[in-house]
Amino acid sequence: MNLWKLSVGILAAVKSVWTRGSPFAALTALWPTNEDGKYIIQAEGIRLAFTNHGAALTNLWLNNTHGEEIDIVLGMDDARDYPQQSSNPYLNGVIGRYAGFLSGASYEVDGILYNVTPNAHNGTSLYNGGEKGWGRQTWDIAVHINNSITFVLFDNRWNGFPGIFASCVTHTVTPYEWRIAFGVTPLLKAGPINLSQQVFFNLDGFRPNSSETVLNHKLHLPVAGMRFDVDDRGIPTGDIRSSRERKDFDFWSTSKSIGEEIQKQRSSFDVTYALSHKPFGDKEDDPVAILSSHLSGITMELYTDQDALHVHTWDGGLKLKKDQGEGKVSQHGAISLEMQDWPDAVHHPEWRHRKTIWGMDGLFTRFATYKFLVNGQ
Ligand SMILES: *[C@@H]1O[C@H](CO)[C@@H](O)[C@H](O)[C@H]1NC(C)=O
Ligand SMILES: *[C@@H]1O[C@H](CO)[C@@H](O)[C@H](O)[C@H]1NC(C)=O
Ligand SMILES: *[C@@H]1O[C@H](CO)[C@@H](O)[C@H](O)[C@H]1NC(C)=O
Ligand SMILES: *[C@@H]1O[C@H](CO)[C@@H](O)[C@H](O)[C@H]1NC(C)=O
Ligand SMILES: *[C@@H]1O[C@H](CO)[C@@H](O)[C@H](O)[C@H]1NC(C)=O
Secondary structure, three states: OOHHHHHHHHHHHHHHHHHHOOOOHHHHHHOOOOOOOOEEEEEOOEEEEEEOEOOEEEEEEEEOOOOOEEEOEOOOOOHHHHHHOOOOOOOOOEEOOEOOEEEOOEEEEOOEEEEOOOOEOOOOEEEOOOOOOHHHOEOEEEEEEOOEEEEEEEEEOHHHOOOEEEEEEEEEEEOOEEEEEEEEEEEOOOEEOEOEEOOEEOOOOOOOOOOOOOOOOEEEOOOOOEEEEEOOOOOEEEEEEEOOOOOOOOOOOOOEEHHHHHHHHOOOOEEEEEOOOOOOOOOOOOOOEEEEEOOOOEEEEEEEOOOEEEEEEOOOOOEOOOOOOOOEOOOOOOEEEEEEOOOOHHHOOOOOOOOOEEOOOOOEEEEEEEEEEEOOO
16 A cells, blocks of 8 residues: 555545544545445355445346356446435345334333334334435444455434444355344344345346346245235235235245246235244255246345345336446346345234344344355356
8 A cells, every 4th residue: 555545545534433433434444445436255156345335235246157247236336326326225235223114203112102203104104214224324344354344333313213223234255155144232222123135136137138137037935935914005914814825926835937926916026925934943054035047047045034025026227237238127127035024013012022122131133145056066
């Protein structure tokens, strides 16, 4: 590092401590980025890029069965463009302190009602953590080595929530594998936590061209025999329905194409499944989702300890990245498999003993692992 670069680095570090008030801010400014402002981690057969805005994944490169390197996630070319992105859903970033809707913009702990700052439903609900949710924040980077990166964030009473929540997300790659570990320590006050990282995939990397969708991808959800019922507005009612064998939304009994279900439903695919993990099984041993494309020869397996999975296809829009081709992503151009808690559990006390409030007695931890298999490798 030459003297000029060093002084620019030190100035950036001083400025970020000053403006963000985080002890890790100084460290963040010193980790190297590529020319697009992104942080790279890699292992055999896999390379990922991130931005610290929302701790979002920006690229995921693999070689397909023909040996061509493809980028299989939605995102933007330049990390500096992410802060301008204000639409929902968030583009592959962390959603917190509380993902989803918190209706009434309030919750109760030990008989005390806490009001938070609403940002949805005409000022009556809190959505995705609020106006300054974690997906809209600049995260700091505590550690960045060649195959791992750890993002940290100190939420100090943001969005009307009480207490300080110290959050840490670590991404690690090993050969053909990507692991996400979430950890949140609530300080001073207990409160609700629901963290999510919604990543949109297209296992063909939009080859041969941008009109490529995920309709020909095959999906298997071996432990997702039940799904959550929703009302006309898409809000979960608290009831659970079964996905009977060979009937609507059955992806547990066999693997089938996403297009086949979408054609049957004549709409987009937007379902939250309950995951029935094996009673005594190790959640690291059995995948909850298997997605594959015969075109690229790539199969992706998802493992998680979360109890629900929101499956959702992309509505369309967003420019492809330069390594993915020309044009815009079409409707059903990508799919996300969002691991999460049972939807709206905070408002369903009848789901006895589902933990929704975390205090200093219980560190919130969750994991997700994506394993990739490529035909002929
Ligand atoms: C794809 O293959 C090329 C050539 O073998 C290799 O240099 C590159 O690192 C591979 N890409 C990934 C993401 O592993
Ligand atoms: C918000 O207010 C507008 C105008 O008063 C109304 O049309 C709309 O239905 C309201 N939306 C909700 C979610 O209450
Ligand atoms: C990652 O870093 C370690 C330690 O510095 C080094 O031994 C290893 O070769 C590096 N791996 C890659 C893929 O660059
Ligand atoms: C994109 O690829 C599809 C499938 O190969 C083909 O039918 C279509 O004509 C192509 N579109 C363009 C604009 O090249
Ligand atoms: C957690 O967040 C997800 C994603 O936004 C949402 O669908 C789900 O309803 C939330 N869960 C709870 C318990 O609120």
